[in-house]
Every structure is written in C-alpha cells, then in structure tokens.
C-alpha cells in the first residue's frame with residue numbers, strides 16, 4: 001500500500017454570520033503574522049537572534065491575555081499556532097542554503113492570498129464541515145471526500161470562500177487492468193487528438209466564457225484606471241477568471257480519469273518547457289505550436305490546460321499501474337503516419353493532412369497523435385514526465401494530489 005496525500009478544493013456555502021466569523025479569524029491570523037514578523041525583522045536589524053516558534057507562542061499567550069490584543073481570543077488557538085509555524089518555516093526557508101529563493105517573509109495585506117489552516121477540531125460529513133468557532137458550513141462538491149482528513153485550509157478569493165481539504169489515502173498500485181496504449185497530441189483546432197481518431201474539443205462552455213471575458217476586458221480598458229467603476233469591473237473579471245479555471249479543471253479531471261482507466265500506457269510529446277514560454281514562433285523542428293494563436297481559442301488557456309492535463313495523466317496513471325511516456329516528437333506534424341513520408345507540404349492546412357507520397361487523407365492532429373504512438377511503441381520514449389526533471393508544482397487552488405513527502 002502506498003500512502004498518498006490529496007487535497008479537495010471546494011467552495012463553501014456561507015452566510016452573513018459565517019462570513020463575519022471567517023473575516024474575523026482571517027484578520028486575527030493576519031495580525032499575528034504581521035506582528036510576529038515585525039518583531040523578528042526588528043531583531044534581525046539589531047543583530048539579535050530570531051524568535052522561533054516556541055518563543056513566539058509564548059508571546060502569543062501574553063498578547064491574548066492583554067487588554068490591547070485580547071481580540072486574538074476570537075480566533076481558534078490552533079489556527080494562530082499554524083500561522084506562527086508558517087512564519088517559522090518562511091524564515092527557515094529564507095536562511096536555508098539549499099533553497100533557491102532567499103526572500104524574507106513579507107507582511108500580509110488584506111485581500112491578498114492568505115489562508116487559515118485548521119490542523120484539528122474539524123469534522124467533515126458528506127457535503128458539510130464543522131470548523132471550530134465557526135460551526136457547520138456546507139460546501140459544493142460533486143465527488144465524495146475520500147480518505148482521512150489531515151487539515152483544512154480556508155481561503156477567500158474574489159469574494160468567495162474556499163476550503164482545501166487535505167486527506168491521506170492508502171492505495172494499492174497493481175497492474176493496470178488494460179493493455180491498451182495510445183498516443184495523444186495537443187490539437188491545434190481542438191484540445192487534444194488521440195491516435196485512435198478521437199478529437200477532444202475543449203470544455204463546451206469555453207468559447208462562450210472566453211468571448212465574455214474579452215468583452216469585459218474591453219470594457220475595463222475604457223474605464224478610468226483606479227476609479228470605482230474600474231475596480232468593480234476588475235472584480236468582475238477576476239471572478240470570471242476563476243469560473244473559467246473551475247470549468248477547465250473539471251473538464252481536465254474528467255478527461256484524464258477516462259483516459260487512465262482505459263489506457264495502460266499513454267504517449268505524449270516531450271515538451272520543451274523553456275521553449276514554450278520563450279518562443280511563440282516555434283522552430284523549424286517544432287512548428288505548429290504557435291499556430292494555436294490563430295485558432296480562436298486562447299493559446300495560453302489551451303497550453304495551461306495541456307500542462308495540467310499531462311500532470312493529471314501522469315499521477316493518475318501511476319496510481320492505476322499505468323505509465324505516461326514522453327516521446328521525441330520532431331516532425332510528427334509533417335510525417336505521414338501510414339508510409340512515413342515526411343514533407344512540409346503534407347500538411348495542407350491546420351486540420352488537413354494529405355500525404356504527397358501515398359495520398360492518404362486524415363485529420364492532421366490525429367496523424368500527429370498516431371506518429372507519437374508509433375515513436376512510443378518503437379521504444380524511442382524518453383521517460384515519464386516525472387523523470388524529466390520537471391518539478392510537480394502544485395496547481396495551487398485546484399484539487400491537488402501529491403505523493404507523500406515522508
């Protein structure tokens with residue numbers, strides 16, 4: 001059995017009362033962070049030793065019993081302690097020689113990404129959760145929460161409250177039930193193309209959301225920067241971004257689960273991460289990536305989705321006993337999947353592939369996916385996503401699955 005950690009991200013159903021309580025707790029923990037941080041920064045400046053968790057906790061106790069800071073009692077103690085631990089971690093990371101980033105912790109501002117973590121005292125039952133000093137809160141979620149809940153982190157974004165429920169699960173990784181293998185290519189006209197001929201469109205409501213977003217962004221550009229109307233429009237756009245992200249994540253989860261159930265091995269093109277962000281033009285060997293810009297769907301949204309999709313495929317396949325393999329996919333968009341003839345002219349248009357040698361006609365993306373499968377089957381795969389050195393960075397606010405650290 002392998003222990004894994006997984007986090008469910010859910011939106012909370014709050015009312016005025018619970019809103020007020022949450023805002024209060026968020027405020028208290030932000031206050032504590034800032035106060036303890038200020039204290040430590042001052043000590044640093046004076047050349048004194050930093051106060052670590054134990055000392056800070058002692059100060060916390062003192063503040064709580066003082067008249068000035070007694071409002072801290074409104075906040076569950078454990079939430080405050082978690083904040084102090086976070087601060088200690090931030091300082092330790094800052095002075096850790098092995099960490100690439102050496103930045104001092106910063107003050108937290110109201111409304112900036114900030115969370116409160118409940119390490120215990122909570123309960124999760126069906127689609128509701130109990131939080132100390134707050135009470136029961138319902139939440140929106142389509143799937144059941146599985147596993148032992150380890151902690152719950154509450155955040156506020158664009159006026160909505162979210163909870164990230166981290167659970168620990170034990171799973172058995174056996175043999176994949178199927179022996180099927182498939183090649184998948186990032187489509188140009190669509191989200192993805194499979195070597196079996198399937199073309200996957202993006203989420204249905206995507207285009208509509210995108211049009212809407214573009215319209216709202218135009219409206220923003222006409223407003224005076226910094227004005228009340230501008231701020232209002234800005235909030236509207238931010239919540240629209242969240243909705244699009246939700247729709248995308250839901251789509252990616254469903255699609256990746258479906259693929260992982262049916263395929264033991266999935267081949268995808270090895271991506272050049274640096275190249276993708278640096279050059280929109282593409283190179284002679286890997287043309288076509290830039291073509292997406294013209295396809296109508298927002299390139300960055302598609303590419304982001306594609307990264308996420310691969311990441312989901314990678315770990316879901318792992319759990320199922322399958323495997324994601326990356327292949328060197330040069331010329332896959334120009335090579336005929338039937339006869340192997342490789343020529344630029346084979347590709348008549350974005351969607352059309354007509355081999356100049358054998359004359360076969362097929363969808364250009366499917367042709368590329370078939371080539372990827374062929375490269376994979378002939379043993380030219382270059383390892384899984386995970387071994388490519390790419391760090392599995394958390395997706396942040398979406399359902400997130402990580403292998404256990406310890």
Ligand SMILES: [Zn+2]
Nearest residue numbers: 336339355358
């Ligand atoms: Zn051909």
